[in-house]
Amino acid sequence: MKILVCVRIGLDGEISPFDACAYELALSQEGAEVSLLSMGAEKVKNALSELTRLGGKKAYLLCDNAFAGSDTLATAYALSKAVEIIKPDLIFCGRQTLIGDTGQTPVMLAQKSGYDLVTNVMGITEISDRSLTCRTREEGEKTAQLPALITVERINVLRLPSIRSSLGEVKTLSADDIFANKDKCGLTGSPTRVIDTKENTSGRRRCKYIGFDQLEDVINAALQKTKKSISGTVGTTKLKKVLCVTNAPVEYAKTVTDNIVFCKKNDVGSVISAINSEDPDAVLFGSDSISKRISALVASKLDLGLCADCTALETDGKTLYMIRPALSGSVIAKIKSNTKPAMATVRTTQNSGDIIVAVGYGAKDRIEQVEAFAKRIGAELAASRKAVDNGILPYEYHVGLTGKRVSPAVYVAVGISGAVHHIVGMDRSSTVIAINPDKDAPIFDYADYGISEEFKTI
Ligand SMILES: Cc1cc2nc3c(=O)[nH]c(=O)nc-3n(C[C@H](O)[C@H](O)[C@H](O)COP(=O)(O)OP(=O)(O)OC[C@H]3O[C@@H](n4cnc5c(N)ncnc54)[C@H](O)[C@@H]3O)c2cc1C
Structure with missing residues (x-):
């Protein structure tokens, strides 16, 4: 073999x-x-x-x-x-x-x-x-x-x-x-072009410090007000037609066109026949693993450029500009495709619940307390890579660049320092609450609320 x-x-x-x-x-x-x-x-x-x-x-x-x-x-x-x-x-x-x-x-x-x-x-x-x-x-x-x-x-x-x-x-x-x-081969054979890059400051938030006694009130208030929105700019000049594969990317499509058509089946044959019959300017997929696979198979079969994991879309009416984090999330790249239709997968929610309590290495001695807290407020658990590497929670819980990406209504990061590799996996959460005794931990730059104390049960 x-x-x-x-x-x-x-x-x-x-x-x-x-x-x-x-x-x-x-x-x-x-x-x-x-x-x-x-x-x-x-x-x-x-x-x-x-x-x-x-x-x-x-x-x-x-x-x-x-x-x-x-x-x-x-x-x-x-x-x-x-x-x-x-x-x-x-x-x-x-x-x-x-x-x-x-x-x-x-x-x-x-x-x-x-x-x-x-x-x-x-x-x-x-x-x-x-x-x-x-x-x-x-x-x-x-x-x-x-x-x-x-x-x-x-x-x-x-x-x-x-x-x-x-x-x-x-x-x-x-x-x-x-x-x-x-x-x-090489640049000649590459339909996608990076046309601009800038430092990735997305996900940065102004942190308001609170006490443990306010934690559950803040979580409840955040749950009430949550309406997930896509950060694309809705321009006046739009693309003529965009094909959405399933309903997943529809909010992104609305930012670049008034004319959305759908391919309900997420398989290679159905998507290719929808492209042939609809002749769209762009084809959008969600970012679950099946969509990622099907989009790459379709792009390869039709020799089309494909941009993965976009966090926003823009257009001047002719070209689709696909915005995505690159280089481990440290920069934001603006990419266009020389082939038509432009193809992109867009970052969508990964079936995460309303609340996620994410455990970092800093919570290693308090895991039972954190788990009990998550259970009490009806939250799913997640983990940083260091927590997974140290056996605190299994691999499936791992959030970040090398794990899964989540976007719940409320993300409570307990004992997580806030490395960029972790941030790219959770920065689309509607409200982020960080619990960490180190006031200088980077996680507070990405949190709406912060508790600068060791985790404790109230
Ligand atoms: C190529 C590459 C890919 C990576 N991919 C990922 C990824 O996908 N996901 C990911 O998460 N990481 C990833 N990492 C690792 C990442 O860079 C960090 O090392 C990791 O996120 C740190 O995990 P942590 O925040 O849990 O631990 P630490 O950085 O050790 O932070 C622990 C934090 O807990 C705080 N703390 C201590 N005690 C308490 C307490 N009692 N209560 C509350 N807080 C406390 C500390 O102040 C500290 O800030 C990757 C790294 C590399 C090089």
């Missing part, structure tokens, strides 16, 4: 965290012949070479000026040309990279390579020469026929090299080596 693991190596030479999990999962499959594939600059070669020490027999580096400036579609195209040559039975990819944070490339790679696809894999339950069955994060058990591609969640820790390990071969491949059409 040949398993190819696609990895993105950062400028610091580090493998992307989700890709590390995909590599570990591949290495733990008994009898598998594991190899690595990466696209990047020449200097990535050393990092790839080091990775082969862990058990990968061979690594391939796609390295050519023709690949520079690739968006997800152009990256997936180049990788698929390498896959045609390597011919693996299985491809393992991380769920997303942290730099791009779209999760589109693996889905598009599966589509372009004609591989069966399972996304958000938490573990493999059965594997044979013909098929594999996986546990997924949101869709239960799923079986794929080989050849297949899976995207892996943050489920394990990449092993360390043994002292006796040896380096495997790293083979550099140019665009010509993989018979790639250079018009489909």
Whole structure:
């Protein structure tokens, strides 16, 4: 069984965290012949070479000026040309990279390579020469026929090299080596363009400090007044027609058009026939994992630009400008697509309840009290990554860049410092209340109300 693991190596030479999990999962499959594939600059070669020490027999580096400036579609195209040559039975990819944070490339790679696809894999339950069955994060058990591609969640820790390990071969491949059409590679082959970036100050709030005795009154008042709104600017010049896949993105669509049509079924065939019959200027999807997968499959099939996870939309009547956080949420990018219709997934609520009580590492000694408090006020629990990494709550509770994104009416952050990686997962909550004894903790910059004390039950 040949398993190819696609990895993105950062400028610091580090493998992307989700890709590390995909590599570990591949290495733990008994009898598998594991190899690595990466696209990047020449200097990535050393990092790839080091990775082969862990058990990968061979690594391939796609390295050519023709690949520079690739968006997800152009990256997936180049990788698929390498896959045609390597011919693996299985491809393992991380769920997303942290730099791009779209999760589109693996889905598009599966589509372009004609591989069966399972996304958000938490573990493999059965594997044979013909098929594999996986546990997924949101869709239960799923079986794929080989050849297949899976995207892996943050489920394990990449092993360390043994002292006796040896380096495997790293083979550099140019665009010509993989018979790639250079018009489909790099910037030329990339339909999406970043036209502006600025510091991300969204989610910043003016914090009003309160005492524990006011906490429940503030929560109740916030629940009363909550009406979730989309932060897009409703301009006077609008797009002629926008296609919404399901009802999820409709509030965003209203900010850029007066003419909304719907595709009720969220599957590739239905969306493509709706695009063909409606000829919309833009197609919008929600941001649940199924919408993310279907949008990337449709974009790849039609060779259209796709912008993931937009937090606002703008238009001048002709072009759709898609606004989204980038670089781990530290900047906001304005993106347009050179292909029509423009395609985007927009950040929508993830089935979160009205109130979420999120537990951080600072609440580690008070978890029972926090849980009892959440239960009493009818709240769901969530957690920061550090809380999850330290076993305070399981992975499913993890909110943030590498976890899930939530937007409840009220988000109560208990013992959370407010790292940008956490903020991007909860900054669309209507009211944020932070409880943290450290007055300087960044979380207070993103909170409407703050209690600067240790958590206690009233
Ligand atoms: C690539 C990458 C991706 C990441 N992705 C995510 C992600 O998706 N989600 C995420 O959450 N993090 C993520 N992180 C980690 C993130 O940068 C922070 O390290 C993490 O969010 C910190 O968790 P924390 O706030 O619970 O813990 P800490 O930073 O340790 O903060 C604990 C806080 O609790 C306070 N505290 C102490 N005692 C009490 C008490 N008794 N009562 C109340 N408060 C108290 C402290 O003052 C402190 O501010 C990522 C990091 C990297 C590098």
